[in-house]
Amino acid sequence: MPAKPFLCKPAGMDYLWGGNRLNEEFGKGIALSPLAETWECSTHPDGPSMVADGEFAGCTLRQVLEQHPEYLGTHPKANGELPILIKFIDARQDLSVQVHPDDAYAALHEEGSLGKTEMWYVLDAEEDTRLVYGFYNDIEEETLRESLEDGTVEKYLQKIPVQKDDVFFLEAGTVHAIGAGALIAEIQENSNLTYRMYDYERKDKNGEKRPLHIDKALQVANLKSSAAPRQPMRLLRYEPGCAREFLCRCKYFQVERMLVQTAGLEAGVHYQTGSNSFQVLLCLEGDAKLQFAPDEKQVPGGSDEAECICMKKGDCVFVPADSIPMRIYGKAQFLNVGC
Secondary structure, three states: OOEOOEEEEOEEEOOOOEOOHHHHOOOOOOOOOOOOEEEEEOOOOOOOOEEOOHHHOOOEHHHHHHHOHHHHOOOOOOOOOOOEEEEEEEEOOOOOEEEOOOHHHHHHHOOOOOOOOEEEEEEEEOOOOEEEEEEOOOOOHHHHHHHHHHOOHHHHEEEEEOOOOOEEEEOOOOOEEOOOOEEEEEEEEOOOOOEEEEOOOOEOOOOOEOOOOHHHHHHHOOOOEOOOOOOOOOOOEEEOOEEEEEEEEOOOOEEEEEEEEOOOHHHOEEEOOOOOOOEEEEEEEEEEEEEEOOOOOOOOOOOOOOEEEEEEOOOEEEEOOOEOOEEEEEEEEEEEEEO
16 A cells, blocks of 8 residues: 655754754754754664654654565665665854765774765855865875864865855765854765864863864875865756756765645645655745545545645655655745655
8 A cells, every 4th residue: 555654753962063943943842952953854873753643653763664664665775774864953153074984984994884975955054154175175194184183174174155055965085064154954874973073172061072083084084175066057847836956866865955836725736756765855944735645546636535744844754655646735845855
């Protein structure tokens, strides 16, 4: 029987650099301050998402997928595990300068972990917000090590201005940092493996400096100069009630932006997954309804008999592979993520 979508409930992280916008503007209702990150769609043990509604309400997403591995689809990257992790990030302060290993290094040195390639979609940014993206010029390992030890590393780091709606793709091995004032949606491999290189001599709430991982970071970091990332031309594909914009595709995930604006219940946007992959709808702005029939019938426009998930800014809906037919009604912006 075709599977039904369900709303996810995130895990929260109170990293010291975070702000409070995810509670104040996205209504997360998580009793953490700061609330630096919300892991919206995650089976990672460090921050598992829960199911908020439907027949699986109260279960973790991992528990659901263990019961129904077919929800992941036939894409080889799934392999019985959710291959991605989706989160919101609110950077009130600069994040540490860091790097993530690739899958091969993680398999050899970090048992049970994947590497981490990721993509950022900028939801908002202050006027002077920058992010670190690699180096201006090639740098020798010894020079980098010395600069990390004496606190002069920032002069070598390439800093890029950030604006709302920018997209950045970061392959594993790219030295990077999100700058203060950025609000970001991140799509990444299902990993929490980070090698922290430089943390501005900050101390945590216990007065302790956070640990650094310089030796491992230097083993995996790309020390060649990085071309400044350029924003692609924005190309919207229009269909009745919806415009779509392709943002990113790599071997781990693919992401498009959907702008939905329907005139009435009779004009909903058709939405359905195939057998290859699950999809995740992450609502960035607005309000919408995801409507589907209680059985296998095609959803009638605005039927009172249909089931419905009401989505608002910040909500995340998991749509299993080979799903029941659905329609989206309302005015909202989404990231549509799959494998």
